[in-house]
Amino acid sequence: MKQQVVPNIQRYEEDEMAAAKANHPKLAEVLQEPSLIGVPSALRILGIADRVSYIVDPSLSLTCHNKAWDKFALENAAPKLAGLACIGTNILSITDESLRPFYKDAFQKVQREKKVWEWRYTCSSPQVFRRCLMRVHPISLSGWLLVTNSLIIESEHAAGTSDSALYVDVDKQIQVCVHCRCSKRVAQPERWDFVPANLKPEMAVRQALCPICKLYFYPSCREKTVLREQPRQRDNR
Ligand SMILES: [Zn+2]
Numbered sequence: 001m002k003q004q005v006v007p008n009i010q011r012y013e014e015d016e017m018a019a020a021k022a023n024h025p026k027l028a029e030v031l032q033e034p035s036l037i038g039v040p041s042a043l044r045i046l047g048i049a050d051r052v053s054y055i056v057d058p059s060l061s062l063t064c065h066n067k068a069w070d071k072f073a074l075e076n077a078a079p080k081l082a083g084l085a086c087i088g089t090n091i092l093s094i095t096d097e098s099l100r101p102f103y104k105d106a107f108q109k110v111q112r113e114k115k116v117w118e119w120r121y122t123c124s125s126p127q128v129f130r131r132c133l134m135r136v137h138p139i140s141l142s143g144w145l146l147v148t149n150s151l152i153i154e155s156e157h158a159a160g161t162s163d164s165a166l167y168v169d170v171d172k173q174i175q176v177c178v179h180c181r182c183s184k185r186v187a188q189p190e191r192w193d194f195v196p197a198n199l200k201p202e203m204a205v206r207q208a209l210c211p212i213c214k215l216y217f218y219p220s221c222r223e224k225t226v227l228r229e230q231p232r233q234r235d236n237r
Pocket of ligand 1: 177178179180181182209210211212213214
């Protein structure tokens, strides 16, 4: 098919750029801006086919994304996020609630300090273990951000338990950590195991943060939770 041999960047320009620009008058300008890391324009980075990349405006609303975003959405049971339908959506509203404070802090830090921010996270499927690198780049135009996600490790899952029944709670759901993708054992709630079968799209999963990830990787989420509880304690006195 002819489209497959056309570079991703060109395909993006031809297929969706006009619509994206119509939605966001400033987008045409932003796409030509260099990100602040001495690399070519944001448009060129969006064209890198194997990185899920997108641009948000100063209010953190999604203004455009690349084809790798669409592919990832379709392969991970999120078809509503593919194509132009999600343009204008605040990126935090499609971030899992448990991680929202963490990513909000990170995006605002890049907007404020204008330095690239990096984060490594697990993005495993039932078939393979995957580790990815997220980079948030400030764009020259104040408050705009270019976000890229690159695959850095992909390997087979280590052998382990595969009995999903041990993890299904009274609500017929499995609690899965949104960072390490481990599942909480119902009979031993302090124990979280990596169970690839629990990541299948048909499983009823409730997202959470396991105690270790909350402690070591997302302290801002932990602090926010504690802060919200304080006024309630005072009211009870
Ligand atoms: Zn975890």
